[in-house]
Structure formats: C-alpha cells, structure tokens
Amino acid sequence: MRQLLQSSLVLRANLRRDWIKILIWIIVLSGLFITVAAKFKTLYGTTAQIETIARTLRAPAMIALFGPVPKGGTLTTATIFATEMLIFWSLFLIICNLSLAINASRTQESAGLTELILGGYPVGRLAPLNAAALELTIVDGSFALITGLGTTLAAMPGSDLEGNWLFALTLAAVGWAFGMITLVFAQLVVDSHTANIYGYAFLGLAYVIRMLTDVQNSDWTWLSPLGWIEKSAIYTQNHWLPLGLLIVLGGGALILAFCLNAHRDSGTGILPEHAGHQRSRFLRGPLTLLLWQQRTTSLFWLLGLCLLGVSYGSIFDTLGQIVNQSPVVQQVLGTTGMHHLAHLQLLHFMNLLGVIFTVLASIAGTFCLNHLYTDERKGYLQLVHTRTITRARLYWVYLGFALVLTASLIFVALMGTMLAANQVLTQPLAFHYFAKVWLAMLPISWGFLAIAAVAIGWLLLGRQLIWFILGGSFVITYFGRLLNLPHWALNLSPFHWFDQIPLHTINISRSMAVLSFGLVVIVLGLIGYRHRDLQD
Amino acid sequence: MAHVIEIQHLQKQFGKFTALKDINLQLNEGEVLGFIGPNGAGKSTTIRTILGLIKPTAGQVQVFGQDAWQNAVTIHQQLAYVPGDVYLWPNLTGGQTIDLLLRMAKRTHNQRTDQLIQAFGLDVRKKNRTYSKGNRQKVALIAALAADVPLYIFDEPTSGLDPLNEMVFQQQVAQLKAQGRSILLSSHILSEVEKMGDQIAIIRQGEIIEAGSLAEMQHLTRNQVTVTTAKPMLELTQQAHVHQVHFKNQTKTSAEFLVADTAMNTVLSYLTQQQIQTLRTTPPTLEALFLRYYDTNQIKAGV
Incomplete structure (x- = not known):
C-alpha cells in the first residue's frame, strides 16, 4: 500500500x-x-x-x-x-x-x-x-x-x-x-x-x-x-x-x-465550510471576541450539563426507593418514616451530583480560561495586546467569563435535575435544596479556576497541575468511602468540607475561607500577568 | 526635532540568553526609520520592548516621551503595529478581524478601510484559517493603515506579500510619510528599506552596529564599476581610491572594481584615456554595505 x-x-x-x-x-x-x-x-x-x-x-x-x-x-x-x-x-x-x-x-x-x-x-x-x-x-x-x-x-x-x-x-x-x-x-x-x-x-x-x-x-x-x-x-x-x-x-x-x-x-x-461574514457588528473588544469564540462550546456545555441533570433527575423516583423494604423496617418506621428515609437518601445523592456537576463545570471553565494562555502562545493576542487594552482587562475578561460559565453550568445542571426529578417524584424536592448545593459548590469551582489563573499569570510550569487537583478531589470524594479512605485523606478534597449539603446549612465561614483563598490567588495571578513578558 | 521613539542602552535577557546587548535608537518625528538586520539579530525583540510587551532588563525605552513599559496602553492609542508573523483567530473571517482590530483601537470601519481592502485585493469573506501568510499580513496591514495615528510600526511587513502588494504597501507608506507620520520599518530586505527609509539603523547580534541617514551611510561605501576598454588598463590598480580590482580577461581590457564617490572623477578620466567601450556603475546598495561590514569584522576576528 x-x-x-x-x-x-x-x-x-x-x-x-x-x-x-x-x-x-x-x-x-x-x-x-x-x-x-x-x-x-x-x-x-x-x-x-x-x-x-x-x-x-x-x-x-x-x-x-x-x-x-x-x-x-x-x-x-x-x-x-x-x-x-x-x-x-x-x-x-x-x-x-x-x-x-x-x-x-x-x-x-x-x-x-x-x-x-x-x-x-x-x-x-x-x-x-x-x-x-x-x-x-x-x-x-x-x-x-x-x-x-x-x-x-x-x-x-x-x-x-x-x-x-x-x-x-x-x-x-x-x-x-x-x-x-x-x-x-x-x-x-x-x-x-x-x-x-x-x-x-x-x-x-x-x-x-x-x-x-x-x-x-x-x-x-x-x-x-x-x-x-x-x-x-x-x-x-x-x-x-x-x-x-x-x-x-x-x-x-x-x-x-x-x-x-x-x-x-x-x-x-x-463537512463544508461556508463563506463567512464580510463585516462584523458584534465584535468590538476582548469580551465580545471571547463570547463569539466560545459561543458554540459554551452552548454545548450548557446543553450537555442540562441534559445530564435531567437524566439524573428522571431517575430520582427509583433512587429514592429504599433497598431494604422488609416488613419489619416498614412497620418500625411507618409510611412517613419511610418517606423521610427516602428523602434523606435523595438529599445525600444530590450532594454527589453537585460534586459531579462542579467537576464538569470546572473543566469547562478551565478550558475557557486556558485560552488566555493558548491564544497568547499561538500569537492571536499580540494584536490585542498592542491595542488600547490593558492586560488587567484582558485577564478579568477571560477569568470573568470562565467564572460565570462555571457558575451557570452548575446551576443549569441542578435545575435540570430539579425539573426532571419533580416530574417523577410524588413529593417534590424544594428549590432551596438545589440552591444550597449550588451555593456550596460555587466557591469550590471558583477556587479551582483561581489555581488555573495563577498558573497562567505567572507562566508556571504547573499549568497542568489543575487537572490533577480536579481529578484528585473528584476521585477522593467519589471513591473515598468505597475505598475506606482515612479522614485526613478525605479532607484533602474541598468537596468533603461541604458533604452535608443540602441536608444541613452551609458553613458560611468555610465558604468564606474558600472564597478568600480564591480571591487572593486570583489577585496574585493578576499581578503576575501584568508584570511578565508576553510570549512570542 | 522631537524623538518619537528614543531608546538608550536597552538590554534584554531571557534567562541566561542575552537577546539585546546595547541598543541605542532614535526615530525622529515625520521620518521613516529603516531597522535592518539578519534573522535573529533582535529586531522583533526591540520592537516588542517598544510596544511594552516585554520588560527591558536595563536601559530606557521611551515612546512619545513616555516609558514604554509603564504607559503601554496610553502609547498604544497613538500607534498602529503589524507583527512580523501575523496569527489570526482561525474561525473569524478577514472582514470580522479587521472590524474587531479597528474597534479595539477605538476606530471605525470607514471609506478608507474599504479602499485599503480593495487596494490589497483581500477577500474578506474567507476564514482566517484559509488565508496564506501574505493574506494574514494583509489583514493586519489594512487594520493598521486604516488607523489615523502619528506612529506606525511595521515588523517585516512585506515578507509574505507579492511584488504588486509590496508596491501598494510602499505607496501607502509614502502617503503616510507625506502626511508627516513617523514610521519604524524593520526588514531584512534591504532594498525595501532603501526605497523608503530616511534613517537607517543596522542591528546585529543584539547591538546597533551602524546608524545614521541614508546619505551618511552611502558615504561610507563605494560604487561598483564594471568596464571594458579598447586599451588594457594596466595602471588601474595604481589609481587612488580604487579597490578590489578584478580583471575579467588576460588582456586586462575588462574589469570590475570598487571606487569611492570622491574619486570617481579621476578614475573616469583615466578610463577615458583607455577608450571606454562599455561602462556600468552600480550605486551602493545596503547589501554591499552590510556585506562589507561583515567582511571587515570577520577578517578582524580572523574568520
């Protein structure tokens, strides 16, 4: 041949x-x-x-x-x-x-x-x-x-x-x-x-x-x-x-x-490529450019996570069934007791869903944020950097978009779950449970993005580190209990700090700690980005 | 005359590698500065410090009297730049890119933009991905030339253009110059700089080795003369200011040599005595100047 x-x-x-x-x-x-x-x-x-x-x-x-x-x-x-x-x-x-x-x-x-x-x-x-x-x-x-x-x-x-x-x-x-x-x-x-x-x-x-x-x-x-x-x-x-x-x-x-x-x-x-636009009304700066570039991908992620949420939600009635349905247990708990147990089981599962959604959303956000680095590397940004656009603005645009995208993705997934779940459940789950999961997961996902941002800001060799942190946190939480990991190991994953949500109230000081960590790291990244040489 | 760009003792190191050793450079208002040197000499690095994309290790870089690193954004309001290698977002069309670049510099797509698109013959409906190097360069050139600013910086702007488009570019530069704009034009194509430049700076291995007006530089070099005569030119080598004589035949009636401008008169009268049959003199090119510089240095260095 x-x-x-x-x-x-x-x-x-x-x-x-x-x-x-x-x-x-x-x-x-x-x-x-x-x-x-x-x-x-x-x-x-x-x-x-x-x-x-x-x-x-x-x-x-x-x-x-x-x-x-x-x-x-x-x-x-x-x-x-x-x-x-x-x-x-x-x-x-x-x-x-x-x-x-x-x-x-x-x-x-x-x-x-x-x-x-x-x-x-x-x-x-x-x-x-x-x-x-x-x-x-x-x-x-x-x-x-x-x-x-x-x-x-x-x-x-x-x-x-x-x-x-x-x-x-x-x-x-x-x-x-x-x-x-x-x-x-x-x-x-x-x-x-x-x-x-x-x-x-x-x-x-x-x-x-x-x-x-x-x-x-x-x-x-x-x-x-x-x-x-x-x-x-x-x-x-x-x-x-x-x-x-x-x-x-x-x-x-x-x-x-x-x-x-x-x-x-x-x-x-x-697949054929069509002739494109001769002029552009929409594109006017870094933000619109990013939106334009990311529109298909972002829609894909939004739709994908919504569907994932819906598919998880649509099995909530089956998920709520108690495995051990022996007559003795039913007698002891009564109907309300059984319902309560099923309810608890669902809420616990919601936490795990929150983790899955957050990991996926953080991956999407990191992909998006990484364009700040890859676009620089590929030379696309040299024409932006020599316009009247400050580096700080460019950093905030990419980071801001990634933060918003991540937050929206988690929200959309949870809403998809809620809508589908309440279609199949006899006793609907209240919105505030889902809102609580969202609020608990937001600081974590932003923390992940902050780590990715600081790596770009300082051109750290550990740019890939974020994937290990994300993957590690996920594996620890997803597998931790099945593998009987010790307490300290479980605590390595930020998800474990919020594993009682939405059953209990969110520990505000913990959320604040994660958020402040994120903010400090993001600002550090900005300082780096403003002071380093741009790549050729 | 005010200096639009003023660089003093600029040094730049990347780790242990010294990219720029000692750069001194001025661009006067309303002039075209040709910035020439071989690949890897530090032209682009110098331009990137002027644009505030990289930070000088030592030395001063001022544009419009402001520090290039500190006030990059303010400076960018008053300049247009075309990089040597233009990379564009692959999934935008050329037209979209031009509009975006203009708007990012707070400028608008006007009649002049359309004229430029037509002059360069760019199909703006195509995606950047499908453009050749020359077409990508055109996109950046159109966006830059459409800007109405006092300073233009072109980094090897014609390296991907065909001769026709190169001419369009040269006409545009001539227009800008006539309007009193200042232009920094880097190139390794010497004839291009020669055609357009008022001032010339030659960079080599991170150092400016010669700088001055084109007139001053030509003074340093020599005309190349190719001549055939009826009588043999037996005394040619003894003439004052004649260098590198090379006879093309045994009878010494055909020769090539170099001669300084000042000695042209005496040499010509000698040649007339020998009955000139054909005579061709070539004005000094920057190529010759450049080669001459390398030759002398390599001889000094014993290479």
Missing part, C-alpha cells in the same frame, strides 16, 4: 513527541488500577463486608453511577471490584484515547505538520492517520498488558486469570474503540476544537444512554457501546463477545476514517 508508506516513521516521530504524556497516562491508569486491586482484599475481604457494600451498590443511585451488580451467584471481592471500577475506568481510558487521537490527527494537521510531511517527503497520504491509529493501539495494548499482569499479581479473592485478562482487554478495547471513532470525527471537521466537541458529545450520549437503560431495564443497555462492557460479566461468566464487538466497532470506525481521509484534501474537513 503506497498510501501507507512510511507510517512507522511518522509513528516514531509522534511517539517521540508524545511519550511523556503517554507514560503519565499509562502509569496513572494502570498503576492506580492495580493499586486499588491490591488494596481491595483488605477492604472487602470478608463476606460481611461484601454484603454491606453490595447493598449500597444495589441502590439505583449507585447503579446509575457505577452500573449494575451481577445477579445470581455469590459475590466476591473481585466481582465488587469489577462493579466499582468498570464504568469509571472506561471513562478514563476513553478520555485518554480521545485526547491522544485528536492530538495525533487534527491538531497536527491544523498546525501544518501533516502538510509538511505529506507534501515534502515520500510519505503515504494515509500514513499520518495510520500512525495515529497505531499510536492508540500501542497505548491501549501497553495498558492491557500491564494491567492484566498487575491484577493477576494482586490475586484478589474470587478473581481468575481469564477474568483478569478480560477486564484489562475490555477496558483497553473500549478506550481504543472510542479513539477510533474520534479519528472519524477528526476527518469531518477542520479544527481540533470542534473534533473534540464531537468526541465528548458522543461519549456523553453513550454514557447517558447507559445510565438510563441500566436503571430502567438493563437489556436496553446494549444500545450504548459503553453499556456493552457491562455485559462482559467479568469474574462471573467472563463473556468475550463484548470485547469482540468493541474491536469490530473500532475497526469499522477506523476503516471509515481511512475512507473519509482518502476522499478529502489535506487541511480540510469533509
């Missing part, structure tokens, strides 16, 4: 560029997975412990988050592990593949690198795409190999060799399949930004379908490729069919991507 000529050369160049990123992904993804596997014996070693956690996981709320607990047969440490980790780790692998896929395909093409190697060197036309696909295969393959070996060494009670390898391979395959689908999106549109949006929109859709079907009727979960992995029944029946399906899906997507790539010009997308 002359079209694929020199793929290995391109691949080697790509790996040389990406190896640090790849190494970090594999270490984090495999390393954490194996660590949790090794620790699991001590957490859920006894039958009693397994019974307790299984009861928690069988609650519809938990099924919505983690997927269903295997029915029939005795539960073991390994099956609990599989239930808790499967969906969550798939998401991580998909995000890893998505980011690497866009980076190796559309980002390079927009930067003109693809043009350089295709135009000036004897490299096949499809070689860059082929190299991108190979890169993902290598990453996922390495993950599967390390994770398969690691979990086998961890030797959880109830695990078997087949299950260990099936688990590792399924996770790798779902990441790989989504990566290949992302490569298709990269052929459709002309910029990496839109390709990213398509990729994440597809992931969001797959996740929501999985969640809704899992809670209602898990037969329908086959509709979502993210649901297929649940059908593997790891450590119980060990079905290999889903793995095969994922490979077929990914392979099909890759073939489609090749066909699309072969039929388009270099540097263009399949």
